[in-house]
Amino acid sequence: MADHEDPKTGKKNKGTSKEVCGYPLSIFFIVVNEFCERFSYYGMRAVLVLYFKYFLRWDDDLATSIYHTFVALCYLTPILGAIVADSWLGKFKTIIYLSIVYAIGQVAMAVSAIHDITDTDRDGTPNNMTFHVVLSMVGLFLIALGTGGIKPCVAAFGGDQFGDHQERQRRTFFSVFYLCINGGSLLSTIITPILRAQNCGIYSKQKCYSLAFGVPAALMVVALVVFIVGSGMYYKAKPEGNIMGDVCKCIGFAISNRYKHRSKQYPSREHWMDWAEDKYDKLLIAQIKMVLKVLFLYIPLPMFWTLFDQKGSRWTLQATTMDGNFGAIVIQPDQMQTVNPILILTLVPIMDSVIYPLIKKCGLNFTPLKRMTVGMFLAALAFVCAAVVQIEIDVSRKHLTYFNLTQFVNGMNKPVNVSTSEVVFGQIEKFHYSNYSQIRNGRATFFLQSGQLSCAFSRDFGFGSSYTFFIPSTLSLGSNCQESITGAEDIKPNSVHMALQVPQYFFITAGEVMFSVTGLEFSYSQAPSNMKAVLQAGWLLTVAIGNFIVLIVAEVAKLPKQWTEYVLFASLLLCVCIIFSIMAYFYTYIDPTEIEAKFRRNVGDDDDDKNDKQRKLEMEMMKRDLDRSDDEHYKGKQTKM
């Protein structure tokens, strides 16, 4: 579809999509697609660490490492997606193809979690674990490729649907887009843990990870279908060329040219990028300088994500050792992650409409970089809270599971069958005991059957408790099992309540609002018009590096106590926060549009009768605007930190 120019205003109106209340109808499909895709991603991610631990039977460290490797991959692939979209397929086709890859990955995960496939002896546990591990790793790789690849395309594709006369609507679209991300995440982190906690299976009942992965897979198919249905209405911009490649080539040329002219006989240039002037356009060089300034500022940022993304790993594992009984409802450990999107949906409007205006009213200039610094500080504080909670847990208990384990000792002179509505203990021979089996939290009823004898008894189970029940030799037809069967508490239930995790979730989410939401906006505002995607990819790369840092620190430090690891992460972020605040102090905000316009105007002046000397002088002045942070020319517009 071509751009249509409004004859009165001369502004571009993209596409022929119908408008509803001033919005192109096509964005409805993009917003629904994002909601379903984020549901799919966060739903799968919510139960992932528990799948590793309880289905694949990995230990906490391996589960955490693979979890963060996966998240890191998800944020490395946006670069790939951006390159493919910009230089080859265009955003529309890239989204379609990579969404198919993504959906296949989700289906592979769901299949990998069906224990019956390899449960040849039908005892409820897979017999060929290699099959499940390999299939789930292939699935995760495809998901990372898909979700990361489409990440830089979908939001930008949505932005493309608006014409120049729809600036206000485009801004609203981005807000709604962010709400959809968190709406999808909120719903899925409530639903998938509930599905996981169900028992399912053909031959034997086990926790239903296949359903918990299957529903996100279905949602990804829905996301793809919705996106395709909107196909006829989209404005599809042609690929603009590989801007990331051009940037790399230009930087490479500047470095090699500088090296070639290293001898003192060549006059030095104001900025090392100026060495690219012999071959590249001055505007491109100026734009790269703007990008490099921001990228330099990104160096400390990965540390924030190192802490932030541990919500899904260490914090979820921490919740498995806590009591999730909230009276009317019982919260699953992985459902605690729901607190994040709930707080996001409440905090973003509060910050925007109350806190920030209030700070402004007090005469304080709370600039984006100051907000990001405070965000980092809050994340460090969240980890101090996590450490305190961990100490509390360590003091109160000595085991590390949230399941209730139960075993029976048969004191009778004949075999007995024991079962609940969900778990079969099987036949226990005379004077023998059963294996431990997992029982749901809350009240469970056990059915005993031995020849003519048939009775039932019920008990309440707290999170993480373990019991041994004794079936007395005196049990006979007509006995009251509720009274006759006695139980010994091997391990006390978890006593530290999951509600204690709320403060750490509050601080990390308040940190996210200040850091992530502001950082995205900052990256967009400081990027030259044609390099916004480059900076977005750079921003997402900080998330990937942050997740690799979790692996490195956890591996190198190998701290025996979990709380000490939390304190270590908090201290590291605090140090990084101080370094970032110093770097931010020396950063000068720029207006890329204004700088670009000046360069363009100057090129236009070529046709005028301006003499070369004058033009050169102006060019030099603009370069200085970029190179020197204390430049007088922009002082009115620019603010420090």
Ligand SMILES: C[C@H](N)C(=O)N[C@@H](CCCCN)C(=O)O
């Ligand atoms: C759900 C979460 N609060 C959120 O808003 N996530 C965003 C940004 C993620 C940044 C790196 N973890 C999303 O796009 O999913």
